[in-house]
Amino acid sequence: MTLVRAPDTVELLEALAQHLTNLGLARWDPNLTNYPTGALPVVFFGQLRDKPDNAIFINVYNDDRSKDEATPDYYVQIRFRAAGLDVRAVERMADTVFRAIDDTLHERSNTVWAGVNILSCRRHIRGPAALEASNRYTRPDSYTITTNPGATP
Numbered sequence: 001m002t003l004v005r006a007p008d009t010v011e012l013l014e015a016l017a018q019h020l021t022n023l024g025l026a027r028w029d030p031n032l033t034n035y036p037t038g039a040l041p042v043v044f045f046g047q048l049r050d051k052p053d054n055a056i057f058i059n060v061y062n063d064d065r066s067k068d069e070a071t072p073d074y075y076v077q078i079r080f081r082a083a084g085l086d087v088r089a090v091e092r093m094a095d096t097v098f099r100a101i102d103d104t105l106h107e108r109s110n111t112v113w114a115g116v117n118i119l120s121c122r123r124h125i126r127g128p129a130a131l132e133a134s135n136r137y138t139r140p141d142s143y144t145i146t147t148n149p150g151a152t153p
Contacts, residue, residue: 005149006072007116009060012145016058016076016101017043018114023100026056041080041093053083053136054093061142071119071148079140087129090137098123098141110148119148 007015017028020043027035028043035042041054048057062075078097082089103109103120111118127140 006065006070006147007149009063009074011116012060012074012076012147013045013058015114015116016145017045019101020056020097022114025097025100041082048079048081050134053081055081056093056097057081071146074145074147076143076145077140078143079138081132081136081138083136085131085135085137087131087137090129090139094126094139094141098126101143117148119146121145 014030017026020026021028025040026043027038027040029035035052037052039054041056042052043056043058045058049055057077057079059077059079060074061077063072064075065072067073078094080090080094080097082093099105101121102123103111104122109120111121121143123141123143125140125142127142129137129139131137
């Protein structure tokens with residue numbers, strides 16, 4: 001079922017996680033807390049967890065309704081982490097997600113992610129990759145996601 005109101009934070013986070021899972025780019029299951037080992041990164045919300053090595057962390061850091069209460073802009077950080085000392089692994093992970101969800105590349109709008117109408121999704125910050133103390137690379141990217149409740153894609 002598609003929402004006819006702006007999603008709350010949890011609904012947006014879960015819709016993005018499910019969308020990445022549906023695209024075959026990540027693993028997310030709301031009923032699991034421990035995931036079996038696998039090649040695809042696991043999606044988490046909130047704090048960085050130590051395991052698994054390949055992970056995607058999603059957080060909303062602002063919900064801006066100043067332009068239009070009905071079509072809010074959500075500012076979302078997606079932090080990617082990849083195992084090993086080859087920075088290209090985390091760069092590939094982040095770039096693959098960018099190519100899949102950024103609407104500027106596809107000149108599209110009004111898509112649906114797990115029941116949430118997305119008017120547009122655009123990356124506005126491509127962060128630098130950095131090596132963690134645990135010898136894994138991370139990269140934070142930030143996206144502006146505008147929802148369009150009640151729209152028919």
